[in-house]
Amino acid sequence: MHLFPLNPDLQLTWLWKKKDTEVVVAVLPSQMKGRILLIRHCELCSLRPHQWLTGEVIEGVFHVAADKFGVVNKMYLLNHYTAGVILFGDRTQLTSHSLPKVNFDNYEAVLSFVLVNNNHWKLLYIHAKTSTVFLVDPAQSIKELDDSEHAAKRIQEYFKMRRTRHSITDWVDVKWKGGVMGHPLQKDGCSCGVVVVKMAKAVMESFPLIPNVNFECSKKYMKQERIELALEILEASVLDEHTYCAMCAALRPPGSGSPITNWIQCDDCERWYHAQCLAMDSRDFKKAETGYWKCPLCK
Numbered sequence: 001m002h003l004f005p006l007n008p009d010l011q012l013t014w015l016w017k018k019k020d021t022e023v024v025v026a027v028l029p030s031q032m033k034g035r036i037l038l039i040r041h042c043e044l045c046s047l048r049p050h051q052w053l054t055g056e057v058i059e060g061v062f063h064v065a066a067d068k069f070g071v072v073n074k075m076y077l078l079n080h081y082t083a084g085v086i087l088f089g090d091r092t093q094l095t096s097h098s099l100p101k102v103n104f105d106n107y108e109a110v111l112s113f114v115l116v117n118n119n120h121w122k123l124l125y126i127h128a129k130t131s132t133v134f135l136v137d138p139a140q141s142i143k144e145l146d147d148s149e150h151a152a153k154r155i156q157e158y159f160k161m162r163r164t165r166h167s168i169t170d171w172v173d174v175k176w177k178g179g180v181m182g183h184p185l186q187k188d189g190c191s192c193g194v195v196v197v198k199m200a201k202a203v204m205e206s207f208p209l210i211p212n213v214n215f216e217c218s219k220k221y222m223k224q225e226r227i228e229l230a231l232e233i234l235e236a237s238v239l240d241e242h243t244y245c246a247m248c249a250a251l252r253p254p255g256s257g258s259p260i261t262n263w264i265q266c267d268d269c270e271r272w273y274h275a276q277c278l279a280m281d282s283r284d285f286k287k288a289e290t291g292y293w294k295c296p297l298c299k
């Protein structure tokens with residue numbers, strides 16, 4: 001019997017009721033061919049009402065949306081760690097995020113988001129055609145031009161550093177300036193991630209034009225939006241639960257030198273797991289194999 005609901009709506013209700021686990025619940029194709037993004041259960045759970053969204057969830061939705069809006073080959077989706085280093089990092093950090101293999105001349109824009117004060121997400125949009133950098137704050141708009149101008153300076157320095165280090169000259173001669181775009185403000189303390197995603201989608205939809213973003217930010221709407229985003233992730237997932245391990249999303253356990261891989265299937269949801277990825281010793285494995293075994297999600 002398959003006890004795990006197959007319908008995405010029911011699946012989501014089921015997943016959100018469970019205590020946070022590290023089980024992979026979605027595998028998303030990324031902009032980079034051959035690369036995937038893993039969304040773990042605890043990350044999907046950050047979309048529950050009043051939770052603060054994790055970077056993985058935001059990044060995942062960016063990649064799904066870029067595909068939907070047909071901007072995958074025009075917009076480079078920059079990882080948010082790298083974006084944070086470019087805007088706020090020191091010299092050493094900067095050089096270790098120099099992306100020598102990326103040729104920005106192949107793109108018309110960069111879209112990303114950054115973490116500020118360890119608890120707040122902002123949208124970063126670099127628009128090459130108008131040489132404009134937008135650092136958009138979901139919580140306020142008074143300081144936005146200053147923030148964007150500071151970001152523009154940092155981005156200029158970043159491309160100069162890439163030239164010095166790797167002799168690459170893409171986007172190095174651009175005189176970047178700061179810009180502002182119209183947008184609504186979040187009405188609660190935890191929905192910055194949701195607003196960032198909504199703004200990113202508006203940017204992709206109107207690309208190459210700069211949008212004047214407007215949408216409802218009420219609590220009721222944010223709650224609904226969180227459900228929509230979670231469903232988008234589950235529906236875009238290419239995870240094959242019958243072939244891959246639900247903990248590492250791979251065929252072979254990471255760093256495994258052992259020739260034998262022990263697999264165990266959950267008797268409730270039918271997901272497969274490497275015994276190794278669950279840190280099961282041989283005794284636990286024997287017991288699980290012979291009896292009725294529930295995975296971390298179903299426990």
Ligand SMILES: [Zn+2]
Nearest residue numbers: 245248274277
């Ligand atoms: Zn595994």
Ligand SMILES: [Zn+2]
Nearest residue numbers: 266269295298
């Ligand atoms: Zn299970």
